[in-house]
Amino acid sequence: MRISQLDGKGVALWGWGREGRAAYRAIRSRLPELPLTVFCNPEEASEAASLGDTHLVTDTDATAERLGAFDVVVKSPGISPYRPEAIAAAERGTRFIGGTALWFGEHVGADGVVARTVCVTGTKGKSTTTALLAHLLRAGGHVTGLAGNIGLPLLEVLDPEQSPEFWAVELSSYQTGDVALSGAHPHIAVALNVFPEHLDWHGSEARYVEDKLRLLTEAAPKIAVVNASDPRLAALPLPGSVVLRFGDDSGWHLREDDLYRGGHFVMDTRALPLPGRHNRGNLCAVLTAIEALGLDAAALAPHAASFRPLPHRLQSLGTCDGITYVNDSISTTPHASLAALDCFSQRRVAILVGGHDRGLPWEDFAEAMREHAPLAVITMGQNGPRIHALLAPVAAQGGFALNEASDLADAMAQAKALLGDDGVVLLSPGAPSFGMYRDYVARGRHFAELAGFDPDTINTIPGLGIA
Template identity: 30%
Template structure:
């Protein structure tokens, strides 16, 4: 295996010789297929191993010349995988780090790469390699990536948002038009596998970790392991390490990171910025990092009033805007360009999305709040809330979240399979609060019941807020389906049409 390792260490370009390399790709989701497609294009021998395979992707594997091994039981290496004798394993993000196939690879001294390492090595397919701006964090990644990419595009760069946002990085680096910069959303799963092998060390142009909170602890095993994975985003950063001044974990990550000499630490926060920071002074969002006299002056980017007009004034959204602005400014985007982008930018669906207003009650879909940290940020945006909460908790503790917001709650409607911890937390921290439980098992019945119960609790001036603090896969396909069904149930509850006085599409803060 020593010779195989030496060959792999030397494979750091699309234009190197990958032909005949035996690669096992674990998983046939979006990421797994992109890896198999890329390797097949390079001439490698590819065996895709999956417990279940989408029929269309399985058919396409045959077209591109890759082999599919579909096995429902992957508790031990299948005979065909052992016979294939891979020289490399490329793992999809969903595979747990201690999956039996990965332990088998480790015991056999077979190198394991994630899709990010593979893409980094192959980034020179189309002309000069694009710079990478990398974004991670427990919450706000997708919004920050979209904002950053939009700012860069408006500033004149050829840019692609990619990674965990939905477009695999391997697809972006193979796009024939080529890009100046990729804005890459990285999950903790993906970061777990980076910078483990010689020759494939990621080196972002700039990088940001937005925040850290308990999440995916069932995958990583501990908060410390989760933080260690997230911290890798700063390794080898070339220009700017953007961190959250309100989150000590992100500061420590930057302080401990091995970066390229000359890389700067750039803080962001909702308070007054110091030199080399982004922040807020008297309602004005300011850059005190990318100007010559940063000790005595600042550059205005926009105002909180302007953000409110665009529906972007929720505190956690403002924090994302500051982080994105820091990343864009590190790449040379002018302040006026950032201001113009923020005037037109709108959040994605199911992110603090106002569904409608009826009888003075706002109904808000924040189905994207899939963990307690995101739900905390969402709850803080509203003074009086009927909270629709619950789902698949993924091993996280909801005690502090319930305790922190008991005082702003009119009532709560609990959904999902992991209701017991939430019900117990409400009993301990809000014993007098009306808490109603949805016991419907069928997906179609959950949201109509939840909306009916919430409507009975809400009073004029309240916000009925879907901020589940939990994953959706217990009862829904994903957070988007959960949000769509919530919106449909709200509209059905009120007879289908929006209030004539309040347009259903009005953004929060407008």
């Protein structure tokens, strides 16, 4: 859907966060006099009213009846279309889309493809993968846009002063369906992995998987790059796309720590600033996508050595009194916490887990602790007691220390006491921050502050925008 197609329709915005404000500005850039209603909280309503837009009305009560009065509702990604009021409004004929759908609609070519756009999704690793893709393309001299779920809404770069040669776009499971709704096909879609996540938004694991994979199954990219080692992705039928696989012997893959293209050795990855073998494995996804763009991926691969890791993603803050502090606040699934532990398997580690309870299962994590436990696991947050109860029988066998904490400060104090003057305090919660913090960024900043580091120096995502 193009923004011009909203003309003459009843249109509302649902959400006035960064995505909502970006949608407002994008619509106004094309349709300055289109009547708009924004559904938001009272504080946001005051901010919206202060704009002085006589064609903008605010409403703080997004009921099914009120939403159902509009032809189109442009909702922010964090608002689930499976909420009862959204379902009821949709049954009345209201169409719900996101800013991602509008951006793709504005960029679609005559052939239905958004040319030279690489979309990246996956339960974990998608931000680092997308940023690494942009980094390597720029290292090759190509002007590249880096945007999406990584921290810059696509609609904020709707009309850039300089049109990039390539787009590197991160998409969450909240946004993948929007690409399908736009009617456009990505040039390349990359799928890294699929684990249960965001069950509160999607309603079930099955729906999460279905929504996540809509980027491949419904948006029908021209080229699909999928992880051969993920059984769900490897077996996915994609008749409308050329399918390229990474992680198997015929393409880009790792052999231990060595990077190979088919049977040809390319480089040793151990010194790369990509924490965790899973991130170095995602380098294979990046190189597969670059190759699909018609570029020499092998020539660009060494530039991964100059990549700057992203904040809050296995981010080493530094060492104080013998203890290294690692900020993995972005970790919102137990699988991510296990991957983080694997990065420090040779160190004495106290891992801090727990947060908002979305109902994700922790049984696999508990089972892994039988053979791959750190020195200590400290639980906290809403789901902390549930995690602690699962781990207690395993810890009782003498494999690791298991403590409970009232909050992050308490968890860190206990971790330092257990480690003494040597080890790693690893914040990898495996759960969202809601209820205790605004988001994972605020949680990571507080972790840095409690550890004695300046939170402002660890918070910038490098390379956002067009460069």
